[in-house]
Amino acid sequence: MSSDIPQSGPNAAANVDSVRIEDEMEQSYIDYAMSVIAGRALPDVRDGLKPVHRRILYAMHEEGVTSSAGHRKSSSVVGDTMGDYHPHGDSAIYDALARLAQDFSMRAPLVDGQGNFGSVDGDPPAAMRYTEARMSAIAGELLEDIEKDTVDFQSNYDDRLEEPAVLPSAFPNLLVNGSSGIAVGMSTNVPPHNLGEVIDATIHLIENPNCAVEDLMEHVKGPDFPTGAEIVGREAIHSAYTTGRGRVRMRASYETEEAGTHERIVVTELPYQQNKAKLVEHIADLVNDGTLDGVSDLRDESDRDGIRIVIELKQGALVDVVENQLLEHCLEKTFGVINLALVDGEPQVLDLKELLGHYLEHRREVVRRRSEHDLAEAEERAHILSGRLTALENADDVVELIQAADDRDAAKSALSETYDFSERQADHIVRMQLGSLTALEAEEIEAEYGNVEREIERLETILGSDSELDRVITDELRAVKEEYADDRRTRIVEDYGTVTREDLIPDEEVVVVMTENDYIKRMPAANFDPQGRGGKGIIGTKLKDGDRVSSVFRANTHDYLLAFTNRGYVHRLKVYEVPEMGRTARGKSAINLVNLDDGEDITAVVATDDLTEEECLTMVTREGYVKRTCASDFANIHSGGLIATRLEDGDELVDVTVTNDGGDLLIGTEQGMAIRFPKDEAREMGRSARGVNAIKLEGEDAVAGLVAATDDADLLTVTENGYGKRTPMEEYRTQSRYGKGLKDIKTNERNGRVTAIESATAADDLVVMSEGGQIIRTRVGDISTVGRNTMGVKIMTLDDDRVACIDVLGD
Known part of the structure; x- marks a missing residue:
């Protein structure tokens, strides 16, 4: 005890306790820490709000600044909040108010703002005297029925008024809008989610209180950030939902565009909380110091409609390499999930079920x-x-x-x-x-x-x-x-350990076009709306003088295809490596994709994803030879291709189809004949075998195509002059192999010779492409069903042109 402390007289202390200074500092620090934790930095699990956000919304509610009222100066809202409920300075309140209005920070903004409330470039909001605000409509759901004694109230800082300890919260706001904050010795970082998914999970928990976290994850797929972009992998999501902690890898969304003689990469969506201006600056620094090769120009063309960062590539630059460098250095970032919230005033790390469970108790x-x-x-x-x-x-x-x-x-x-x-x-x-x-x-x-x-x-x-x-x-x-509720913005892509171009390619149906001079390209099948039969179609590709379309086939961008050529070789083709280009583009040389010799064309393609070891690839040649080869014989195909069948001089491989045991094969010829016979009559052979005779050809006739015959489909026949028909498969009776067959279609001067045959149903679409590059997509159901040995109807109008190839798009 100090002798300076008076022990008696008017200034004597009424009561003096002796304490150790370490104990006093420890207790004072704990009191301070809990004050920060409960009163400033951490959200309440029930309404997902920190005190400052709750007070802002309640002050607006009390002043009638709701979604149905007019906007009010932000300075007025800040003043009311500070004077009545939150005496911690106007700048802190305004910063919190501005964040509630930012659609790039909040998945469901709780404030409807007018004016400059900041940007993804990191620009600060305008001064509060220049901006206006009111509650958003969904914020009203947080305060619904608050006047009906639904929540406890407590005295404000000067005991003049009362404020709610928590809001009624008609939806799980903590998960929908997320929260972040740093307290003393702990921090929270809850990501935003899709409102519809969170509500579905909450209802599932109500109906199934004993469900597991994995059951809730059937509804909540993962975080759904307001800026969209992508989440790479599901392991971190599973960890975050089952343990309350996880490191989610976010990736920017971008696409590749043609720009004359070169290509460009266009970034359209950014990871959550990534500063766009700093990102552009960082990319420029990478280019300047040589870390990022192949970039000739960089522009930020973003506007109110969305993000658009254009990265122009040098002519000849490898797009895949630049993409991987961008992903490694700047287009990916990590969101560290920490689901920490206040439960009955105490901070707890919660899994997904606990988060929803505490909300349900409150509700x-x-x-x-x-x-x-x-x-x-x-x-x-x-x-x-x-x-x-x-x-x-x-x-x-x-x-x-x-x-x-x-x-x-x-x-x-x-x-x-x-x-x-x-x-x-x-x-x-x-x-x-x-x-x-x-x-x-x-x-x-x-x-x-x-x-x-x-x-x-x-x-x-x-x-x-x-x-x-x-x-x-x-x-x-x-x-x-x-x-x-609205649609999910953030897509979840699988994490394959290393980033490949395939991960970044949209999964979509495409049409691949190849010409005799080996130009190749792909176009989204959705670009070609079905038209009525008999039209001219639209331009499908631009050709060099003397070039002609040799093949067209539909595929999925993630397909790996076996591409068979007329010379009897098979190559492995990755569809996503085929350059995507517009209808009027010529395409690019296929030399780096498929190594074809002069005069060698692709005549058939088979998707490897659909193949099993029990299936066979059945092939037919122009001169009428057929054979079946086990699919496993095509497992390892080197870059130069592989022999698929042995051909006699002058013969060519015409068509290939996948077949199982049993059933029939149907082969059509250019002069309109067709033969149907059991598959077993074309026995299984090795790749180097020629095959057996399938049909007796008369005169200059040649095989046009091959299908696996099933009685629940029709035989679709298309001729070179754009005419065609479909006939029920059952009208082609089964006979022995190597017969003349039956008459399928009349090949007179009007029709011309048969170009191709396909198995199709009325629900399918037919794509027809001419040698001159015109393309039409029409519904198979619009093509008349007629008997054998008939003329058919016009499918495509051709002017001094011929049908090059066809393909069927399944329903």
């Missing part, structure tokens, strides 16, 4: 307290209406009794003694106007009394049944979803 309490409040009001109203009905039944006596009373108090006492009215009933009846004694008024009171009685019964049912209370919560959650 059940809110609905229960609201129902109790509404029930009390309804019972009070029913009590008053009951008195009014009694008074109306005895209207004359009541009026006479009131007139005979000396004053209002005497009248109330007389009414209570005569009709056993309560004090509230008697006071209400004394104050009634004579106009309320009419018959019409009586009917209205009786109707209202009936409605109130039914409302009381409904509320008592809710309060008496947990399942009924949960049904109310479920219905209200579904209403919020119906009103505010």
Whole structure:
């Protein structure tokens, strides 16, 4: 004890305790830490809000600055919040208000702002005197029914007013909008999610309280960031949802565009919380110091419609290499998930089920307290209406009794003694106007009394049944979803360890076109809307003088194809490596994709994803030889290709199809003949075998194509002059191999020779491409079903042109 402390007299301390300074510092630090944790940095698990955000919204609610009101100066909102609820400085409040208005920070913004509230470039909001704000519509759902004693209130900082300890929160805001904050010795970083997915998971938990986290993950696929982009891999998502912690890898979305003689990479979506201006600056630094090769120009063309960062590549630059360098250095970042929130005032790390479970507990309490409040009001109203009905039944006596009373108090006492009215009933009846004694008024009171009685019964049912209370919560959650839910913005792609171009290619159906001079390209199949048969179609590719279309086939961008050539070779083709180009583009040389000799063309393709070891590849040649070869014989194909079949001089491989054991094969010829015979008659052979005779060809006839015959499909035949027909497969009777076959279609001067045959149904689409580059997509169902040996109908109008090839797009 210091001798300077007076022990007596007017300045003596009333009570002095001796404490160790270490103990005092420890306790003071703990008090400070808990103050920061509970009062500033961490969100409440129930409404997902920190105190400053809750106070901003409540202040706006109290001042009537709702979504249905006009905007108000942000400085006014900040002033009301600071003066009444949050005395921590206007800049802190305005920063929090601005974030609530940023659609690139909040998945469901809680403030509707007018003016500059910042940007993805890191620009700060304009001064609060220049901006205006009001609550967003969905923010109103957080405060819905707050006046019905649904949550506890506490005194504000100076005991003048009361503020809510938590908001009623009609949806799980903590998961929808996420939260981040740094407290003393701990931090939180909850990612935003899709509202519809979160509500679906909440309803699933209500209906299945014993479900596992993995069951909830069937609904909540992963974080859904307001800026979109991609999440790479699912392992970190699973960790975050099962343990409350995980490191989610985010990747920018981009696409490659043709720009004359070179290509460009265009970034269209950024990872969450990535500063766009700093990203552009970082890319420029990488180019300048030589880390990033192949870039000739860099521009930020972003506007209000979205992000567009253009990275121009040098002519001849390898796009894949530049993409991988960008991903390694700047287009990917990590979001460290820490699902830390306050549960009953204490910080806890929570898994997905616990997050939703605590919200549900809160929501059940809110609905229960609201129902109790509404029930009390309804019972009070029913009590008053009951008195009014009694008074109306005895209207004359009541009026006479009131007139005979000396004053209002005497009248109330007389009414209570005569009709056993309560004090509230008697006071209400004394104050009634004579106009309320009419018959019409009586009917209205009786109707209202009936409605109130039914409302009381409904509320008592809710309060008496947990399942009924949960049904109310479920219905209200579904209403919020119906009103505010939108589509997922962030895509989840698989993590294959290393980034490949295939990961970044959209999974879509495409049409691949190849010419005799070995130009190749792919185009989205969606670019070609179905047209009525008989039209000219549209330009499908631009050709050099003397070049012609040799093949067209549909595929998926992620397919690995076996490409068979007329010379009897097979090559492995990755569809995503085929350059995507517009309809009027010529394409690019296929030399780096498929090594073809002069005069060698692709005549058939087979997707390897569909193959099993039990299946065979059945091949037919122009001169009528057929054979089946086990699919496993094509497992290892080197860059130069592989022999698929042995050909006689002058013969060519025409078509290849996948077949199983049993069933029939059907072969069509250029002069319109067709033969159907059992598959087993074309025995299985090795790759180097020639095959066996399939059909007897007369004169200059040649095989046009091959299909696996099934009676639930039609045979579609198309001729070189653009005519065709479909005929039920069952009209082609099965016969022995190496016969002349039956007449399929008339090949006269109008039709010309048969170009190809396909197996198709009415639900399929047919793509026809001419040698000159015109393409048409039409519905197979629009092509007449007729018998064998008929003329067919016009499918495509051709001017000095011929059909080069066809393909069928399945339903």
